[in-house]
Amino acid sequence: MKFIDLTKKLKKAAVLTLVATVLVTSVVGCSPKEKPATESAEKVDDYTVKLGYYNCDHMVSACVGEAAGIYKELGLNVEILGNGKVPEAMAAGQMDVGYIGATGLSEASTKGAPIMIAATNHLGGSMYLVVANDIKKPEDLYGQPVALSSDLSTDEAWLLAYGPQTGLPADSSKFQCLEFGSQADKYLALKTGQIKAFTCCDPWGSMAEFEGTGKIMGTYLEMDGQLGVCCVYSMNKKFKEEHPELAKKMVLAHTKSMEYVYTHPLESAKIFAEYYKVPVEVAEMTIYKKTVGEGRTLSWKMDEQAHKHALEVYKKFNIMENVPNYDDIAMKDILKESGAQDFDQFIKEKVDPVFPLGMSFEDWKARALEIDPQ
Incomplete structure (x- = not known):
């Protein structure tokens, strides 16, 4: 088409x-x-x-x-x-x-x-927090280049899932937050070592697992219990x-x-x-x-x-x-x-x-x- x-x-x-x-x-x-x-x-x-x-x-x-x-x-x-x-x-x-x-x-x-x-x-939600393989624990993301919201304090998935699951604060200043045009671009940036984490829906979480370029650290499915x-x-x-x-x-x-x-x-x-x-x-x-x-x-x-x-x-x-x-x-x-x-x-x-x-x-x-x- x-x-x-x-x-x-x-x-x-x-x-x-x-x-x-x-x-x-x-x-x-x-x-x-x-x-x-x-x-x-x-x-x-x-x-x-x-x-x-x-x-x-x-x-x-x-x-x-x-x-x-x-x-x-x-x-x-x-x-x-x-x-x-x-x-x-x-x-x-x-x-x-x-x-x-x-x-x-x-x-x-x-x-x-x-x-x-x-x-x-x-x-x-069915959204995922995907991190590079060398990120062993959530705290390893501090100060790292990531494709996350520039204002995590109003980010739905972060407030309801990724933050509570990882213990990481809803404070974008703790990370080097970068912007990308698409989730495909985010995945490529992770694959080439430009960033250490990004949030996405599939197929990019499954792509990271399939190609071995990253792993899923958090999953957003429920909205406050439902x-x-x-x-x-x-x-x-x-x-x-x-x-x-x-x-x-x-x-x-x-x-x-x-x-x-x-x-x-x-x-x-x-x-x-x-x-x-x-x-x-x-x-x-x-x-x-x-x-x-x-x-x-x-x-x-x-x-x-x-x-x-x-x-x-x-x-x-x-x-x-x-x-x-x-x-x-x-x-x-x-x-x-x-x-x-x-x-x-x-x-x-x-x-x-x-x-x-x-x-x-x-x-x-x-x-x-x-x-x-x-």
Whole structure:
């Protein structure tokens, strides 16, 4: 697919107040490979939908939707956009649909960003603190060059996980904090010895383990005792108003893509490896974690309790100045109106009997090979 540079398209005046609040992770390279989808539909609209995502494993459904032919089968024209400006572009209203962090969306919405949550995308954190192999204990990071937030006192993952797990303070002055354009850049910096630690989502934690370039010292999964919500399938309000049927189809495509990840994990891993430019072994480790190893963290379910818990955590830990109300950021009806299957029912009927929780990676892969022989 054609990789689109969004930088020139951003209008600086619309973005200045939003950039800092929504930039979480960035950059992705894509190369499509079509596979059969599960259902067909007539084209709803000739409009080309702009869909944004970046190279975090939580966003894998965007790749699968294209490569598995799901968008095409639903009659959708979708242009996938990805680089370091995707979160800002989404917040500035210059993209129709996007996979972005729940924290960024929540804060951006209080500053006028025209976006809301159309569906959930990922529960919990599933983020990692990766350190170089010569870091033997957390204190070894003091004074070292690291790719960490320049303000750890408001860093969600640090306050809720990495800090408590390692005993390291939420004080950025204790480290040499450096900025990088993407998680891929952070990983390369660790691999080449430029930094001693960075935070990321997969595939970069699994890449460090697979290549032996680093190790995971901390894991962010729960938000103050519960999973909460990490990232969401966000939608521009204007897009929903102007293309209501198309908007529903995009939500349905999101759920169908996620179904494919759960029911065809090895095919999804191949797609992931191709789009994210990582070895297929790393992609398999990543898909296993998302669907079995860490629970059913990929989810489209609009769990009001989980979303409200996340908002309460933002307040409790002063992660953002103003915290919105759930009712102000959630599109409550579009998921049901899309015709999507109930997530819990889907897991119970289609996933639990085949890939039960607690299944080892080896058993998971053996079962997956029975479904899609490689």
